[in-house]
Amino acid sequence: MSFSITEENYIKAIFHLQQGDENVSTNELAAELHTKAASVTDMLKKLKAKKLLSYERYKGVRLSAEGKKLALGIVRKHRLWEFFLVDTLQFGWDEVHDVAEELEHISSKKLVEKLDAFLGHPKFDPHGDPIPDSHGKMAVQQHINLIDLALNKIAEVSGVGSQSTELLELLKHKHIGIGTKLEVKRKFSFDHSIEIKIKNQNAFTISQQLAQALFVKTV
Amino acid sequence: MSFSITEENYIKAIFHLQQGDENVSTNELAAELHTKAASVTDMLKKLKAKKLLSYERYKGVRLSAEGKKLALGIVRKHRLWEFFLVDTLQFGWDEVHDVAEELEHISSKKLVEKLDAFLGHPKFDPHGDPIPDSHGKMAVQQHINLIDLALNKIAEVSGVGSQSTELLELLKHKHIGIGTKLEVKRKFSFDHSIEIKIKNQNAFTISQQLAQALFVKTV
């Protein structure tokens, strides 16, 4: 069976919203997709008929195994294309989301596999999010917020909490990116700023807001 | 202004059909787009309203300057993506058309320019068709059919008349591709087969059908 771009966007949105264990509500979906609740209801009936999800009126929605598989395929394409755009074509990470939002709907199965191979089977996208493999499996990132990292433990930046241009600008200026190794030397309770040190550089402090936007894993 | 995938496909189809000087007819378009004449009429009215073409009922259609510019942009994307698929991702040239048919509608202007630069600003796609540059200009190929090439003139394969798997299979077997240099040694009137010679190889004959499917330019 094949699905329209609209249907695929709904499936992906549900996938991202159902990370908890509660069902996804009509209003949540409407907000995520910048559409109206009435439109969501219409589409949910359609996607239920296609067996991509379980849905009963007034009770929210959850993807079926089928739906989850479809969602993972779309997420795989989205993140592979993001990797391509940044790694191969030198886009900034704040520029790639909207383009990938289109590219993720290109249907060729062969294209995805060839692209994956060309890129060297990357495990994470430019924002540190895991890329599902061709079977839908992806690395489970147990990264923690930088604000919670213990003192003097060397850790590697593995993800960001936002993909905004503003964050990218700041990170560029401080020479921090995915993969940067650092350790926390002090935490200041006055403003919750923290002092970090990157190898071969002098220690410097970063704001609470920035620390909360960074995820790290210990190495 | 932005255009739907359907509108873009119409514009591109008209562009390809209007190479002569006559207007493009409704039926020609319907055949090209695998749709019905009535649908074409509806769409032509819409595209006329958007000033992409001139159209009067019963008189056929022709692209405006606007329309031509749009068409060249789509053709540029189509051929750049085909080049990418063959050159970077190692697709066979018979596999790329349908994928490029989708990729040509990705809207990001920046993506096209970065892709073009990454590929090294190629001038021709894998089938020997010229790739328009960012201003819509493209090399005017004055290649001739191999069947019409004079004896003992060294020429370079510059295009194919078909993109079928069958042709590709045959050309692979004979080690002929775009860029191959060859000369015609004899022409046989019995079956119109021709004997060709590729540098450092023994001469061999190819059929009339194959010769007619190959375009060359003298070097």
Add this chain to the structure above:
DNA sequence: AATTAAATTTAGACAAATCTAAAAATAATA
């Protein structure tokens, strides 16, 4: 020139995806 044939356009209907406004169900609060 009259007739037939072919091409093209209109008329009317349909499916997909969306919207607004009103109704119905559920949740929250007094």
Add this chain to the structure above:
DNA sequence: TATTATTTTTAGATTTGTCTAAATTTAATT
């Protein structure tokens, strides 16, 4: 529990692109 407030669904329209069947125009033949 009764009353509000919120969420969700239905009802009815709208837009885009498509189709079939019938009407119209143009082209080709007698």
